[in-house]
Amino acid sequence: MLRFLRAFGLFTAAALGTAASPALASGDLLVAPTRVILDGSRGTEVVLNNIGTEPATYRISLEIKRMTAEGGLNEIAEENVTAAERAALDMIVFSPRRVTLPPNQPQVVRVGVRLPEGTPPGEYRAHMLFRAVPDAAPATGEPKPASEGVSIALTPIYGITIPVIVRVGDLGAEASIGEAWVSDTQDGPAFNFDLTRTGSRSVYGDIEVTRPGTPEPLLVARGIAVYPEVGARKVSLRVPDELAAKLKGPVHIRYTEDREIGGGTIDEAERVVK
Amino acid sequence: MRNYGMKRALAGAAIAALAMNASAAHAASASGTATAKILRQITLTKTSDLQYATIISGATASTVAVSTAGAATCGAGLTCTGTTTAGNYTVQGTNGAVVLVGGDSSVTLNGSLGGTMTSTLTYSSPNITLSPTGGSFQVGGTLSVGANQASGDYSGTFNVTANYQ
Numbered sequence: 206m207l208r209f210l211r212a213f214g215l216f217t218a219a220a221l222g223t224a225a226s227p228a229l230a231s232g233d234l235l236v237a238p239t240r241v242i243l244d245g246s247r248g249t250e251v252v253l254n255n256i257g258t259e260p261a262t263y264r265i266s267l268e269i270k271r272m273t274a275e276g277g278l279n280e281i282a283e284e285n286v287t288a289a290e291r292a293a294l295d296m297i298v299f300s301p302r303r304v305t306l307p308p309n310q311p312q313v314v315r316v317g318v319r320l321p322e323g324t325p326p327g328e329y330r331a332h333m334l335f336r337a338v339p340d341a342a343p344a345t346g347e348p349k350p351a352s353e354g355v356s357i358a359l360t361p362i363y364g365i366t367i368p369v370i371v372r373v374g375d376l377g378a379e380a381s382i383g384e385a386w387v388s389d390t391q392d393g394p395a396f397n398f399d400l401t402r403t404g405s406r407s408v409y410g411d412i413e414v415t416r417p418g419t420p421e422p423l424l425v426a427r428g429i430a431v432y433p434e435v436g437a438r439k440v441s442l443r444v445p446d447e448l449a450a451k452l453k454g455p456v457h458i459r460y461t462e463d464r465e466i467g468g469g470t471i472d473e474a475e476r477v478v479k
Numbered sequence: 480m481r482n483y484g485m486k487r488a489l490a491g492a493a494i495a496a497l498a499m500n501a502s503a504a505h506a507a508s509a510s511g512t513a514t515a516k517i518l519r520q521i522t523l524t525k526t527s528d529l530q531y532a533t534i535i536s537g538a539t540a541s542t543v544a545v546s547t548a549g550a551a552t553c554g555a556g557l558t559c560t561g562t563t564t565a566g567n568y569t570v571q572g573t574n575g576a577v578v579l580v581g582g583d584s585s586v587t588l589n590g591s592l593g594g595t596m597t598s599t600l601t602y603s604s605p606n607i608t609l610s611p612t613g614g615s616f617q618v619g620g621t622l623s624v625g626a627n628q629a630s631g632d633y634s635g636t637f638n639v640t641a642n643y644q
Contacts, residue, residue, distance in 0.1 A: 237520035239572065239643040256522055270642070277605055278579055278642050332642065339636060354535035354558070356632050357622065359586060359598070361566060363639040365523050392547075392604055409644070411575070426608055427575040430644035442577065443604055 232337025233257035236365045239428070240409075241316060241333070243297075244372040248317030251367070253335050255306035262305040262338045265314055267294055267331040268366070272432040276439050278332070278366075293329035296320055297369050303338075318371050326374025328406040328433055336364025368430075370407070378404030380431055382458050382474040387449050388441075394449035396424060397441045398458060398476070402431040410462045410471055412440070414452065417475075423452055429460070453478050521572040522613075523641045529600075529618050532561025536628035543624060547603040547617040557624060566618035570641050576609045580616045582639035588622075592631035598622040600637060 235254040243249065255261050269290045270278040281290070299316045306312055316333070339360050383399030402408050408431050414424040424444065431438050444452065459473040531543055537556030544552040545563045553559035570578050581602050588596045600620045607614035618639065 233522070233524040235520055235522040237518035239519045239521050239576070252518065252520075256524065275605075276579075277581070278644070334640065336638075336640070354533050354560075355590070355596075355624070355628055355630055356533045357531040357588060357596075357598075358632060358634040359529050359531075359566075359588070359620075360634065360636045361525065361528070361582070361618070361639045362636055363523060363525060363568065363582075364641075365521055366640055366642040367521075368643065425575040426577050427573055428577055428644055432644075442606070442608055 231257050231259040232261045232263075232339065232363065234261075234263065234335060234337065234365060235311075236335050236367060239367050241367065241369045242372065243316070243318045243370065246318065246320070248315060251314045251316055251333070252311050253304070253306075253314055254311040255308055257337075258308055260305060260307045262303065263312075263335055264338055265299065265302050265304075266334050267297060267299075267369070268334055269294065270332045270366070272430070272435045272438060274435060274438055276441060289327065289329060290331075292321075292324065293331045293371065296324070296329060296371060297331055297333075299333070316369060320371075320373065324373050326376065326405070328376060329371040329373065330407070330432065331369055332366040333369050334364055334366045336362055338362075372406060376404070376406040378402060378406045378408050378433075379471070380408040380460060381472045382460060382476070383437075385456065385458060385476040386479045387444075387452055390441075390443070392443060394444055394446060395441045396444050396449065396452050396478070397439055399437060400429070400431055400440055400460070401437040402433075403436070405433070407432045408460075408471055410460050411464070411468075413459045413461070415457045415459070416451075417455060417457055423448065423456065519573050519576075521570065521576075521578065521641065521643060524569045524571075525566070526569055526615075527564045527567040529566035529620055530562070530564045531598075531620075531622050532559060532563050534559050534622075534624055534628075536624050536626070536630075538626055540626045541624050542621050544621040545619045547601060547619040549617075549619075554624070566639070567615060568618075568639065568641070569613055569615045570607060570609060571613035572609050574609060574611045577606055577644070578609060578614070579606045579642040579644065580640070581605060581642075582618070583637040586620075586635045586637040588633035588635035590629055590631040590633045592629055594625075594629035594631065594633075596623060596625070596628065596633055598635070 233256045237252045269281040380402045385398035411427040413422045415422045460471045462469045535558040541554030541557045549565040551563040598620045603617040
């Protein structure tokens with residue numbers, strides 16, 4: 206009986222192995238929370254979990270990203286950072302920087318801030334990158350004879366970034382909603398609007414688009430930020446065709462603070478979507 | 480698939496347990512109120528690789544393109560065999576969250592028998608809005624194949640990230 210069970214165990218392991226292999230899931234990951242704000246000296250924790258089917262080694266690092274007017278985040282090489290960005294990289298401390306995790310094993314990453322004496326007031330930000338170190342390129346066996354052409358193996362190193370924001374001093378900011386329109390992109394229609402920002406820090410919150418008289422929102426987009434390096438950005442959200450058609454006409458757009466800090470209105474506006 | 484869901488559930492439970500530990504510690508030192516905080520999470524899962532399959536080069540330089548939908552266009556003078564796929568990534572997190580996605584715009588591949596090739600990379604969208612079941616994005620590319628490109632296994636690595644704002 207025992208032998209049967211063992212054999213059965215092996216069989217299921219083999220079955221699971223084959224079931225899992227098409228997904229090639231080594232390096233899949235979970236990160237929580239999705240945003241870190243540090244004000245004062247108390248640190249926080251970020252959880253990294255290996256949600257893949259194989260053990261994986263993850264590297265944790267900080268990088269500088271700048272927001273573009275189009276609403277993207279451009280990665281900035283370390284040699285091109287400004288003094289304030291350099292200060293952000295230096296003041297955010299975290300540990301560990303590298304960890305090997307078996308499947309479904311969470312790891313706490315401690316994040317703190319070490320403010321040098323006399324740091325000028327302002328918002329300092331870096332983006333914490335969690336990514337798996339890829340396995341060595343899989344052995345492809347026999348080299349191909351000259352007649353067999355070329356075969357290609359591209360290995361993605363994929364990961365997640367979350368912003369780590371340090372606020373020094375008493376900061377404030379406001380935002381206002383500009384024009385809204387529907388456009389066509391190569392991948393389908395998009396709902397767009399402009400968002401401008403003033404003040405000494407970033408703004409962050411949720412967007413809700415409603416049609417006057419209809420309680421159900423047409424569109425909800427959470428986690429939209431305008432960072433201090435830009436005074437204005439475009440928010441462009443891919444929407445299905447039928448929603449794009451519905452969005453045209455008079456709408457109410459509301460930009461609210463994160464629900465976790467009360468959800469107060471940052472700005473709201475009536476717009477006619479073209 | 481069931482196995483997968485189970486795993487996800489376990490991951491969620493682990494997070495909740497960790498979060499509870501953390502707030503229990505805070506509670507002891509601060510106010511004495513016990514709260515359990517569920518952290519917002521994001522997951523990134525690769526479900527397929529960008530694959531150009533096997534190519535037999537011709538007498539003139541040409542290209543092979545794989546669209547973000549996975550369709551291959553084999554350039555003039557080339558023979559392409561095998562199944563091509565676009566890279567596919569699944570993101571899960573808070574319903575309605577907007578996640579910026581993207582990565583390197585090109586990659587250099589080194590051949591096992593010498594020689595190099597380059598591939599440009601394209602992404603299906605600069606951002607995705609997560610539905611209750613998450614969202615996904617795809618990576619396609621165009622591979623430049625030289626005239627009489629040296630045979631061999633070509634490999635290269637490129638970066639892909641999902642970014643919260």
